Amino acid sequence: MAAFPFEIEATDGKARTGVLKTPRGDIRTPAFMPVGTAATVKAMTVDQVKDTGADIILGNTYHLMLRPSAERVKRLGGLHKFMRWDKPILTDSGGFQVMSLSGISKLTEEAVTFSSHVDGSKHVLTPERSIEIQADLLGSDIVMQLDECVAWPAEEARARKGMELSARWAKRSKDAFGTRDTQVLFGIQQGSTFENLRRESSERLREIGFDGYAIGGLAVGEGHQAMCEVLDYAPGFLPEDRPRYLMGVGKPIDLVEAVARGVDMFDCVLPTRSGRHGQAWTWDGPINLKNAKYAEDETPLDPDSDCPASRDYSKAYLRHLFKAEEILGQVLLSWHNIAFFQALTAAMRAAIAEGRFEQFRRDFAARHLGG
Numbered sequence: 001m002a003a004f005p006f007e008i009e010a011t012d013g014k015a016r017t018g019v020l021k022t023p024r025g026d027i028r029t030p031a032f033m034p035v036g037t038a039a040t041v042k043a044m045t046v047d048q049v050k051d052t053g054a055d056i057i058l059g060n061t062y063h064l065m066l067r068p069s070a071e072r073v074k075r076l077g078g079l080h081k082f083m084r085w086d087k088p089i090l091t092d093s094g095g096f097q098v099m100s101l102s103g104i105s106k107l108t109e110e111a112v113t114f115s116s117h118v119d120g121s122k123h124v125l126t127p128e129r130s131i132e133i134q135a136d137l138l139g140s141d142i143v144m145q146l147d148e149c150v151a152w153p154a155e156e157a158r159a160r161k162g163m164e165l166s167a168r169w170a171k172r173s174k175d176a177f178g179t180r181d182t183q184v185l186f187g188i189q190q191g192s193t194f195e196n197l198r199r200e201s202s203e204r205l206r207e208i209g210f211d212g213y214a215i216g217g218l219a220v221g222e223g224h225q226a227m228c229e230v231l232d233y234a235p236g237f238l239p240e241d242r243p244r245y246l247m248g249v250g251k252p253i254d255l256v257e258a259v260a261r262g263v264d265m266f267d268c269v270l271p272t273r274s275g276r277h278g279q280a281w282t283w284d285g286p287i288n289l290k291n292a293k294y295a296e297d298e299t300p301l302d303p304d305s306d307c308p309a310s311r312d313y314s315k316a317y318l319r320h321l322f323k324a325e326e327i328l329g330q331v332l333l334s335w336h337n338i339a340f341f342q343a344l345t346a347a348m349r350a351a352i353a354e355g356r357f358e359q360f361r362r363d364f365a366a367r368h369l370g371g
């Protein structure tokens with residue numbers, strides 16, 4: 001019996017909308033998880049994040065284990081209490097960021113060893129240690145296995161090696177996690193762009209048994225088209241009655257096209273990171289507010305939004321804040337972008353529930369990419 005019931009309320013083609021029920025609250029799917037890297041969704045208060053409609057946020061194990069350390073977060077009551085977010089939190093395993101952020105790192109069958117990008121200190125991450133950090137010290141609700149994300153492009157032999165290591169680490173993660181009734185563990189499908197490897201990865205994960213399944217190894221430079229070609233088959237290899245989480249994705253068009261192929265959950269730094277740099281995501285596509293054409297544009301980013309950052313401030317004012325390097329610009333645009341990503345997933349949930357997702361998908365692409 002799955003610890004978190006996943007109730008699919010409607011389907012439309014391969015798209016699904018439902019609710020993942022957790023002790024800390026319900027997660028409406030398709031869901032976008034704002035990234036709360038170092039115990040904060042950058043430049044936003046938890047109340048602003050909640051106001052956008054986000055049901056769950058992501059915490060990064062790599063950052064928190066280095067600073068302030070997982071043990072300190074534990075002593076301070078766990079991640080929810082520490083950052084005052086009382087809804088669900090999904091934590092990643094730390095492995096992906098070790099490979100992309102830390103100094104020298106070494107990967108063996110046993111572990112990933114690396115030096116901190118903060119102070120150069122040495123650290124070891126095994127499947128078991130990652131589970132301890134996520135489940136026992138940070139206290140997250142959804143825990144991710146430690147895996148190896150193979151760089152793209154990969155030869156099939158290299159992709160197989162990574163997929164098989166990740167499958168062995170999936171088993172070690174499950175054994176370390178054990179059975180818990182208020183937390184769940186997700187496995188991660190690997191296999192790069194090889195259909196046979198993705199199928200094999202999925203079969204190994206199903207044998208072990210997880211409460212949810214992530215699709216890893218994508219959004220690593222392959223581009224939208226190649227990602228969609230993998231998503232044409234990869235979600236379908238996973239149990240249809242459990243959540244499917246596409247890691248690190250993505251742009252709004254990526255979310256829509258992945259939902260059309262059966263994905264339920266997403267996370268990406270794009271809305272917050274691009275917001276800090278003056279890029280606003282809108283139904284009509286992304287705009288750069290530093291552009292001179294907004295200097296006296298008195299219209300807001302989205303007059304129909306219930307988010308104050310989208311509805312109440314002129315583009316002229318937002319541009320001024322970025323030109324003057326005022327912190328408020330980063331706050332308002334992060335807030336707007338997260339609100340837009342939540343409005344996008346809410347619109348997709350409604351479209352699927354009403355059986356009009358294909359029309360939504362066509363209309364969205366025409367308007368958002370139309371230029």
Ligand SMILES: O=c1[nH]cnc2cc3nc(NCCN4CCOCC4)[nH]c3cc12
Pocket residue numbers: 092096147148149150188215216217218219220247248249250268269270
């Ligand atoms: O296989 C994976 N395993 C565990 N974590 C991951 C995280 C991942 N994140 C991305 N892509 C992130 C792409 N970002 C887009 C925005 O700019 C920063 C990079 N791909 C990912 C793959 C994995």
